[in-house]
Amino acid sequence: MPHRLAAPLSRRTLLRAGGAAVAATALGGTGLAASAAGALKAGSPAPKATTAPGDLVEIELVAKERMQRILPEPAAPSPLVTYADHFPGPIIRMRKGQRLRATLVNGLGEHTSIHWHGIRLTNAEDGVPYLTQPPTKPGERHVYEFTPPDAGSFFFHPHCNTVELLGRGLAGVLIVEEPDAPKVDADLVCLVKDWQLDKTGAFGAFFTDRGASRAGTFAGVSTVNGQIEPVIEVPANGDIRARLYNIDSTRVVDLRVEGADAWIIAVDGNPLPPRPLDGWPMGPAMRLDVLFRAPKQAGQTVRLTNVYAAEPRPLATFRAVGPTLPNRRFKVRGLPAGSIPEPDLKNAPVIPMAFSATAVAQSFDAATLVGLPYADSLCLSQKTFWAINQQSWPEGGHERLPPPLATLEKGRSYIFELANLTPHLHPVHIHGYTFKVLSSDARKVVPHHADTVLLEPKERLRVAIKADNPGDWMFHCHIIEHQDTGMMGYIRVA
Ligand SMILES: [Cu+2]
Secondary structure, X not given: OOOOOOOOOOOEEEXXXXXXXXXXXXXXXXXXXXXXXXXXXXXXXXXXXXXXXXXXXXXXXXXXXXXXXXXXXXXXXXXXEEOXXXXXXXEEEEEOOOXXXXXXXXXXXXXXXXXXXXXXXOHHHOOOEOOOEOOEOOOOEEEEEEOOOOOEEEEEEOOOOHHHHOOOOOOEEEEEEOOOOOOOOXXXXXXXXXXXXXXXXXXXXXXXXXXXXXXXXXXXXXXXXOEOOOEEEEEOOOEEEEEEEEOOOOOOEOEEEEOOOEEEEEEOOEEEEEEEOOOOOEOOOOEEEEEEEOOOOOOOEEEEEEOOOOOOEEEEEEEEEOOOOOOOOOOOOOOOOOOOOOOOHHHOOEEEEEEEEEEEEEEOOHHHHOOOOOOOOOOOOOEEEEEEOOEOOOOOOOOOOOOOOEEEOOOOEEEEEEEEOOOOOEEEEEOOOOEEEEEEOOOOOOOEEEOEEEEOOOOEEEEEEEOOOOEEEEEEEOOHXXXXXXXXXXXXXX
């Protein structure tokens, strides 16, 4: 593979995804939320890896089934599918400017790939089977290599049979640290995810026709970092940066840190002028970086709560530990500005993107595929309920790709008018780009950048990009059952 040149490297950080703790230690130990040690280490010196260009972070990601307890006894441990020994894991931390070389080892009984959500990378590394790479078959390896151009809180997951695999936990975290971020006393990751488990610890149906054709199939067991209402220790009176991820397949959440003065400092990893954490719903795949001050005295707590539902739901508790850090005023400082290219709005054509139900739910006739090489592909869903611009994915399978939703001229700017013609929410995600969110006909939009935007029922939302990254880029709803039943397409930038 010609683009895997072994360039001379000034320094390598080599780690295996044996567990999140390994990754965290190797990369400086800043911010493994699941343990006090991890949380408290965040105040320790910066990662040893230098930021000189050419630095390489290497990791092996073995995707396979691993048993892990989610429910308390007497339930049994559950058959998760993960990239590391333990969910959530791995948490890869790197500095902006470093290069990542990640080797996927497919230990599953089906083909797979890794999509690096939110990263503006080259198209060949985007991890969409058939569109940007051949699927990685069972037992095979695939090497991804790229230098993330932006700092931020990203994650990665498969892009095929996602409804089951993400449902069973197949996702990892990729954090690209700003070289000049304001100092904090702890830097935590909080992955919000529900699990579709019965009371014995066995997984139930991730996909239902009823769910897929409506708001999705909700799972009943709410967790943060794979734990039910965990207690996350934070340094007393410390400034805490919490990277809140919604990695659920279905549920929209609206998070609060009750009892603390909490501020949003980034959306999908993109800095924005700090604003109170007070009403920023997150659809599946959306992230918020928040900053708050931990309680003053050891033993005191504040709570992470989802207030989206009528009945607010506690998700986790932050408990202050250790000696009280010296008193200083809680001052919210924004993150250093990002480097998303500015679209030229004056000369940008408007491209309509209509998110709708199909006129008639279509059953996919698998029999027509018998004998074709991709007939067993788990990328093919059995049903089609949804469409973008009246085009459903897939139309006859991935080896007969549908035409792109739009073909954009490289270097030009474009406005997408995302129109939700349904009574359901759709978190709309673009690959390889970050939207500049402009305006809505339904609400006041706070100007910001995001790779996933939550479309409200009947809303029209305008977003823009500068089409500087060539390739075929997926464009889809991130409610996984919607994605898998047609609400997906791609744009071509050439
Ligand atoms: Cu949707």
